[in-house]
Amino acid sequence: MTTETFNRQAAIEIIASFESRAEMLVQILHGFVVRFGWVSEDAIRLLAAELNLSRAEVHGVVSYYHDFRTTPPGKHIVKICQAEACQAMGSRELSTHAEETLGVDMHSSNEEVTLEPVYCLGNCACSPAVMIDGKTYGRVSAGRFNDIVASIGETS
Amino acid sequence: MAATKVYVPRETAAISVGADDVAIEIARQAKEFGESIELIRNGSWGATWLEPLVEVVVDDKRIAYGNVEASDVADMFAAGFLTGDDHARRIGPTIEIPYLIDQDRWTFWRCGLIDPLSIDDFRLHQGFKALEKAFDMGAEAVIESVKTSGLRGRGGAGFPAGIKWQTVADAAGDQKYIACNADEGDSGTFSDRILMEGDPLGLIESMMIAGFAVAASRGYIYLRSEYPLTRSILTRAITTARESGWLGENIQDSGFDFDIELHLGAGSYVCGEETAMLESMEGKQGIVRYKPPLPAISGLFGKPTVVNNVVTLASVPNIINLGGEKYASFGVNRSTGTLAFQLAGNIKRGGMVEKAFGITLRELIEDWGGGTASGRPVKAVQVGGPLGAYVPEDQLDTPLDYEAFIEIGAMVGHGGIVVFDDTANMAQQARFAMEFCAIESCGKCTPCRIGSARGVEVIDRMVAGDEREDNYDLLVELCDTMEDASLCAMGGMTPFPVRSVLKYYAEDFSSAVGADE
Numbered sequence: 003m004t005t006e007t008f009n010r011q012a013a014i015e016i017i018a019s020f021e022s023r024a025e026m027l028v029q030i031l032h033g034f035v036v037r038f039g040w041v042s043e044d045a046i047r048l049l050a051a052e053l054n055l056s057r058a059e060v061h062g063v064v065s066y067y068h069d070f071r072t073t074p075p076g077k078h079i080v081k082i083c084q085a086e087a088c089q090a091m092g093s094r095e096l097s098t099h100a101e102e103t104l105g106v107d108m109h110s111s112n113e114e115v116t117l118e119p120v121y122c123l124g125n126c127a128c129s130p131a132v133m134i135d136g137k138t139y140g141r142v143s144a145g146r147f148n149d150i151v152a153s154i155g156e157t158s
Numbered sequence: 159m160a161a162t163k164v165y166v167p168r169e170t171a172a173i174s175v176g177a178d179d180v181a182i183e184i185a186r187q188a189k190e191f192g193e194s195i196e197l198i199r200n201g202s203w204g205a206t207w208l209e210p211l212v213e214v215v216v217d218d219k220r221i222a223y224g225n226v227e228a229s230d231v232a233d234m235f236a237a238g239f240l241t242g243d244d245h246a247r248r249i250g251p252t253i254e255i256p257y258l259i260d261q262d263r264w265t266f267w268r269c270g271l272i273d274p275l276s277i278d279d280f281r282l283h284q285g286f287k288a289l290e291k292a293f294d295m296g297a298e299a300v301i302e303s304v305k306t307s308g309l310r311g312r313g314g315a316g317f318p319a320g321i322k323w324q325t326v327a328d329a330a331g332d333q334k335y336i337a338c339n340a341d342e343g344d345s346g347t348f349s350d351r352i353l354m355e356g357d358p359l360g361l362i363e364s365m366m367i368a369g370f371a372v373a374a375s376r377g378y379i380y381l382r383s384e385y386p387l388t389r390s391i392l393t394r395a396i397t398t399a400r401e402s403g404w405l406g407e408n409i410q411d412s413g414f415d416f417d418i419e420l421h422l423g424a425g426s427y428v429c430g431e432e433t434a435m436l437e438s439m440e441g442k443q444g445i446v447r448y449k450p451p452l453p454a455i456s457g458l459f460g461k462p463t464v465v466n467n468v469v470t471l472a473s474v475p476n477i478i479n480l481g482g483e484k485y486a487s488f489g490v491n492r493s494t495g496t497l498a499f500q501l502a503g504n505i506k507r508g509g510m511v512e513k514a515f516g517i518t519l520r521e522l523i524e525d526w527g528g529g530t531a532s533g534r535p536v537k538a539v540q541v542g543g544p545l546g547a548y549v550p551e552d553q554l555d556t557p558l559d560y561e562a563f564i565e566i567g568a569m570v571g572h573g574g575i576v577v578f579d580d581t582a583n584m585a586q587q588a589r590f591a592m593e594f595c596a597i598e599s600c601g602k603c604t605p606c607r608i609g610s611a612r613g614v615e616v617i618d619r620m621v622a623g624d625e626r627e628d629n630y631d632l633l634v635e636l637c638d639t640m641e642d643a644s645l646c647a648m649g650g651m652t653p654f655p656v657r658s659v660l661k662y663y664a665e666d667f668s669s670a671v672g673a674d675e
Contacts, residue, residue, distance in 0.1 A: 025459075027441035032383065032422055066443040068425030069383055085345030086540055087576045089590070090503035091531070121427060121594065123384050124348040126576065127206035127501060127508030128171050136386050140174035 007074060008044045012037055017052045024053040027063055031070050040071045075116040078154060080104065081133040084119040087126035096130050099144045103151070161194040162240045163215040167270070168199035169355045170387050171348070177210035179228040184212070187235040195240065201356020203270030204498075204510030205257045213252055216242035222255060223247040257507065257526060262488060262514045264496045265473045266349075269356030275394055277402050280359045286404060288475035292367045293412050295478070300371040301327060304474060306482030308494030313339055313430070313467030314542065314571040314647070316560045319474075322464060325454040326372040329462035334374035336365050337439065337458055337465045340381040340388075341423050341430040344543025346574030349498035349510050350468035354381075354388045357472070358395035362405065362418060364471035367478060368464055369416045377418040378458065380435050383425055392420055427544075427598040431646045432465040434600055445600045446646045467572070469498060489515035493559040493570075501527045503540075503576035520554035523577060534579035538587070538663070542571025544594050545651035547658035548584060567658065569651070584663035588656045589617040595652040606649025609640040613656065620667045630667075633660065 016033040020026035030049065034041055041064050050057040064070045082088075082097050097119070101107055106117045125131035128140025132147065139150055166181040167173075181197060188195040205211060208224035215221075221242035223234065230247055237245040249255060252270075273279040280286070292300045305320030326334055338361070342350040354361055365377040381389055396418050399405040407415045421439050423429050429438045433447035436458050457463025473495065477485045486494045493515035499522055501508045506528035513522075519539055523529065530536060538548040547568035549556070556566055563570045578587075592613030599606045613636055620629045637653035644650040659666065 023441075025439070025441040028424055028438055029422060029441075032424065062443050063441070066426065066445075070424060085594075086544060086587070086590070087346045087503040087574075089587070090576055090578045090582065120384060120425075121598070122343055122345045122347075123170075124342060124351045124382075125171050125174050126346045126348055126503065126574070127505070127510075128174055128209070129503060129508075131174065133384070138170055138174045138387075140171060 007040070008038055008042045010044075010048065013045060013048055014052070017049070022052055024055055027053060027055070027060070028067070031064060031067075035070060040074050042072070073111070076106075076111045076114050078114065078135055079116045079118065079133075080151075081118045081120040081123075082108075083121070083123050083125075083129070083131045083133075085122040085126075087122075088130040091129035093130040096132075096142060096144065096147065100147060103148060161196040163196045163198060164188075164240075165198050165200045165213040165215075165220070167202045167209065167211065168274075168387070168391070169202040169209075170351060170385065171206045172202055172209040172211065173387065175209055176227055180210050180212060180226050180231060183228040183231040187231050188240075191235055191240075193240055198273050200272065201269045201274050202352055203252065203255075203258055204266065204352055204512075205255060205507075206509035207507040208249070208255075208257075208509075214240055214242055216240075220252040222249040222252040224249045257509065257511075260526075261512050262496045263512050264476050264485065264488070265469060266353060266356070266498060266510070266512050267476075268360055269352055272357070274356055274358055274391060275398060277359065277398055277404070284475075284479065285359055286363055288478035289363050289366050289370070290410075291478050292370050293414065297327065297371045297373065300367060300478065303477055303482040304371070307473075307477045307485035308482075308489075308492065309470065309473055309477065309485065310493070310560065311467055312469035312473070312497065312572060314344070314569070316570070319466060319470050322454055322466070323368065323371050325452070326374070326462045326464045329455050331462050333376070333461045334372055335458045335461055335463040336368045336372070336374050336377035337432075337436065337453075337463050338365055338377065338379045338471055339430065339432065339435055339465055339467045340379050340385075341435055342382060342385075342468070342572070343427045343430045344545075344572050344574050346502040346540065346576035347500050347543060347572045348502075349500050349573065351385055351388050352498075352510055353468055353472050354385075355391050358392050359399060359404075360475065361392075361468060361472055362395060362399050364474050365418060366405075366409070366414075366416050367474055368466065368471060370414055372462075372464055374464065375415045375417070377416065378421055378439055379418060380421050380423060380429070380439055382423040382430075389420065389422065396420065426600075427594075428600045428646070428648050431648065434646075435465070436463070443600070445602050446648075448645070469572075490557060490559050492561060497558065497570070497573045499558070499573045499575055501575050501577070504530045504532055504579050505577045506531050515559050516557045518555050518557055519549065519575065522558075522575060523554065527577070530577060530579045532579045532581070534581065536577055537580040537582050538578045538584060540576040540578070540587075540655065541574065542569040543574050544591060545569070545647055545654055546571050546574075547654045548578075548587065548662065549658070550662040567654065567661075569654065583666055584659045585617065585621055585666040588659035589614060589621070591652055591655040592617060595648060599648060603643070603645040603649060605640045605643040606645070606652070609636055609644075609649060610652060612636060613640075613652075617656075617667075623668070626667065630660070
């Protein structure tokens with residue numbers, strides 16, 4: 003995760019790598035999230051100008067998709083699957099456990115961590131599943147969750 | 159002496175339970191023991207409950223070790239892993255694993271078997287053979303073959319693929335597209351992912367055959383963003399295919415041009431609906447379009463477009479190789495061929511089982527799945543994702559057949575089977591169905607956007623014991639409205655799981671604990 007919120011030059015390069023095609027907006031936004039962690043108002047203005055779209059159009063797309071956050075995330079992003087297969091294996095309890103151990107509510111962030119629901123990681127034969135910083139973990143008991151979080155805490 | 163081949167899956171589920179660490183440790187131990195190994199990162203065979211499933215090739219035979227942890231590897235090497243010797247983790251020859259041998263592997267037969275990113279390995283296992291045959295047969299004969307097979311859309315809707323292809327082939331237009339729907343958002347489903355990670359070149363070949371059949375020169379894969387590993391594997395496979403002349407202009411001197419672009423979804427469930435997916439691929443909000451016009455007539459960028467699910471497309475190469483009649487000889491009634499059933503949730507042996515239609519839920523859950531993971535009785539089975547009904551225990555003998563499931567108010571969908579034991583509170587599940595619809599609704603039509611939010615409220619009142627009978631009637635009426643008046647399956651089918659709970663688990667409304675506890 004990067005700490006840089008926005009860099010105009012880097013943003014222009016990302017847009018250019020998609021040949022400034024308006025139909026690549028969703029893909030470009032992914033590039034922004036990878037680079038900056040979130041989509042700022044500056045980013046939206048730049049996208050509108052570069053892709054010849056209205057700011058409302060860009061804002062509409064940004065706000066439509068779960069993947070594009072408009073506030074800076076914590077250093078680590080923890081997503082806990084809330085869909086049926088994981089529910090059948092205790093994801094509700096795991097979510098409560100995560101909120102308690104990380105000290106942050108679902109859908110919210112602190113400096114260290116952002117905790118979010120996700121609806122299916124496609125790891126339904128290894129439920130409950132969790133994704134941390136883009137890596138998927140399966141068969142996540144409360145104990146295993148603590149171990150994974152601790153190991154990530156050590157390396158960062 | 160030649161290096162000993164060792165297979166460790168590079169597949170999301172296997173890695174989610176430690177396969178990468180196991181691979182690293184195997185390489186380290188081999189070095190320590192001074193052994194020369196060739197470490198191949200294959201896809202998964204689909205026996206997910208055994209992951210990480212490691213194999214070693216001894217006398218041309220693959221010997222499997224299951225549930226291997228990195229901490230087991232040193233011990234395995236000491237016990238003679240590289241010569242397939244006994245160890246607590248040793249299962250035996252892969253081809254003798256009962257879970258795998260009793261399947262009808264028509265579409266997924268290369269998954270686990272090959273190195274997914276090696277064109278050579280792919281070619282050795284019939285790779286591009288169907289495409290070459292398609293070139294010889296001609297486009298019309300390819301479409302005829304798909305029609306004869308009776309193949310229906312595996313994404314859930316079950317529309318006959320051959321008819322869709324014919325419509326696109328017949329549509330006027332100089333530019334046509336193949337859009338592969340890899341937005342596998344249904345909970346309990348992962349077969350698209352297993353295919354894309356285990357046989358990405360197979361998907362590429364399938365899209366090329368579709369492109370050749372309908373005269374489309376461009377294909378798109380719309381992949382959900384929750385699959386980052388799949389993305390990296392697909393990206394590499396597309397690059398590899400391009401570099402070896404299997405994508406691009408005048409492919410293998412056939413005169414046929416075809417290339418593929420990968421688009422990522424962005425966490426929206428409804429983008430799995432074909433028209434919402436097309437909108438998203440055009441860089442817009444994933445809002446459902448009115449139909450007609452059908453995407454086959456006016457799809458991506460307004461051009462005739464074949465929108466097919468990953469597994470639908472990937473079923474085609476063997477239909478070309480072995481004939482549509484052969485495929486149609488599998489299955490029952492109008493559900494011909496095979497489906498990759500996915501055993502998920504509270505199940506002892508979760509994974510993917512490709513079987514001909516007609517098998518029952520009970521056979522899958524008991525014979526393959528081994529019952530619940532908790533060892534408790536099965537209470538409900540949700541089939542076909544979040545829009546699928548909860549099937550009670552006494553209906554588990556229903557054969558998996560699109561029409562037979564419709565008859566019991568359920569759906570086969572994409573073949574996801576999510577098992578719940580008797581600790582599940584079904585009123586909570588009904589509430590979740592409405593809540594999920596409220597979260598994921600694209601908002602275009604009122605029954606879905608407003609109905610789902612009202613549905614949550616009504617269920618909450620029922621659970622709280624607030625005028626339970628009146629609210630029951632209201633909920634049924636709300637389900638009718640959503641079902642009849644929604645624009646797409648999101649709002650139109652959310653009532654399915656809700657109704658099934660009302661019908662079979664009504665008592666749970668009086669015993670439900672609060673909303674989200």
